[in-house]
Amino acid sequence: IKRKGFSLRRPLHPVVLLTLVYTISRLCHFKAKRGFDSLNQTSSVQNSVAVFWDLDNKPPNAFPPFEAVVKLKTAASSFGVVRSMVAYANQHSFSYVPKAVREQRRERKLLNQLENKGVIKSIDPYVCKVCGRRFYTNEKLVNHFKQIHEREHQKRVNQIGSARGSRRVKLVGKYSMKMEKYKNAAREVLTPKVGYGLADELKRAGFWVGTVSNRPQAADVALRDHMVDVMDKRKAECLMLVSDDSDFVGVLKEAKLRCLKTVVVGDADDGALKRVADAGFSWTEILKGKAKKEAVSVVGKWKDRDILKKLEWTYDPEVERKLYDSEGMFDDESEDLDFDGSDDGNSSDYIHKEDSGAWWELDTESDADSSKSQ
Numbered sequence: 503i504k505r506k507g508f509s510l511r512r513p514l515h516p517v518v519l520l521t522l523v524y525t526i527s528r529l530c531h532f533k534a535k536r537g538f539d540s541l542n543q544t545s546s547v548q549n550s551v552a553v554f555w556d557l558d559n560k561p562p563n564a565f566p567p568f569e570a571v572v573k574l575k576t577a578a579s580s581f582g583v584v585r586s587m588v589a590y591a592n593q594h595s596f597s598y599v600p601k602a603v604r605e606q607r608r609e610r611k612l613l614n615q616l617e618n619k620g621v622i623k624s625i626d627p628y629v630c631k632v633c634g635r636r637f638y639t640n641e642k643l644v645n646h647f648k649q650i651h652e653r654e655h656q657k658r659v660n661q662i663g664s665a666r667g668s669r670r671v672k673l674v675g676k677y678s679m680k681m682e683k684y685k686n687a688a689r690e691v692l693t694p695k696v697g698y699g700l701a702d703e704l705k706r707a708g709f710w711v712g713t714v715s716n717r718p719q720a721a722d723v724a725l726r727d728h729m730v731d732v733m734d735k736r737k738a739e740c741l742m743l744v745s746d747d748s749d750f751v752g753v754l755k756e757a758k759l760r761c762l763k764t765v766v767v768g769d770a771d772d773g774a775l776k777r778v779a780d781a782g783f784s785w786t787e788i789l790k791g792k793a794k795k796e797a798v799s800v801v802g803k804w805k806d807r808d809i810l811k812k813l814e815w816t817y818d819p820e821v822e823r824k825l826y827d828s829e830g831m832f833d834d835e836s837e838d839l840d841f842d843g844s845d846d847g848n849s850s851d852y853i854h855k856e857d858s859g860a861w862w863e864l865d866t867e868s869d870a871d872s873s874k875s876q
């Protein structure tokens with residue numbers, strides 16, 4: 503039988519290793535008991551990242567939401583594979599229009615008036631991105647878009663809405679390209695009826711968006727519950743939280759207890775959350791792509807931790823004994839392999855053994871031992 507987890511390439515100093523393994527076994531009791539199975543169970547979530555965005559606390563504001571998500575996702579993916587992105591906010595956050603967007607709209611209105619009066623003229627014509635028609639003023643383009651394309655779109659939506667079963671599926675397939683084209687064009691031409699399209703932009707960028715009531719803390723509670731659910735179902739190995747709200751300290755601590763990796767994105771430099779998390783970044787660092795560089799060193803540390811964790815599982819004395827007793831491979835000397843002894847002063851025996859050979863190559867050593875004794 504070939505044992506998993508023994509193929510440690512990089513020899514660590516035995517004392518350091520034993521101390522760390524002991525510490526980790528203390529922290530990760532729930533895993534230590536599972537033995538080999540846990541290795542297979544966790545393989546599907548290995549390196550997976552779940553992103554949680556507290557929109558009420560950290561709205562993207564001046565930065566376009568779609569681009570903000572792209573940057574955030576890039577940063578998150580340097581910690582692993584991004585499996586889920588979840589954002590919560592109350593209705594107020596979604597209907598709010600940031601100052602920068604309000605100013606943009608005011609400016610556009612002014613330009614439209616000047617264009618209509620013939621005072622100014624755009625160098626390039628305004629092109630309809632659905633049908634390709636060209637207009638000399640922005641207002642004409644907007645009117646054309648509303649009269650022709652917005653109506654067409656509404657018709658399609660209604661048709662799909664009233665259809666059932668296979669007819670519905672057919673219609674969705676038939677219209678999907680056209681509707682996508684419309685949505686992309688509408689984003690630039692039409693002003694969202696509510697807010698500035700925050701929820702739509704986040705969804706477009708891949709977020710699952712939850713709206714809660716305007717009751718204070720409602721979004722916090724929803725987000726926290728969602729995080730706990732992801733932990734309970736072990737859907738992710740790393741949690742990335744976008745918030746500065748110290749109410750999340752508890753859930754981050756819980757994540758650490760469960761041996762999950764934690765990353766916080768917030769602007770409070772020495773905030774309560776950053777003190778708890780494994781790594782912390784500011785929005786500026788995320789937007790400038792600085793997080794990616796730092797992530798490399800963080801991930802390096804995690805990898806070392808993971809190697810140690812795997813070793814710890816493999817050394818579970820009960821599993822070891824059962825496995826090898828049944829194979830008849832071990833004699834009484836196998837007790838030396840128990841890591842239990844590492845914390846009560848017997849570790850010196852163990853280290854002594856190391857001097858006589860490369861102890862981390864237990865595969866070959868124990869194979870040789872057992873073949874001698876047979």
Ligand SMILES: [Zn+2]
Nearest residue numbers: 630632633634
């Ligand atoms: Zn058109």
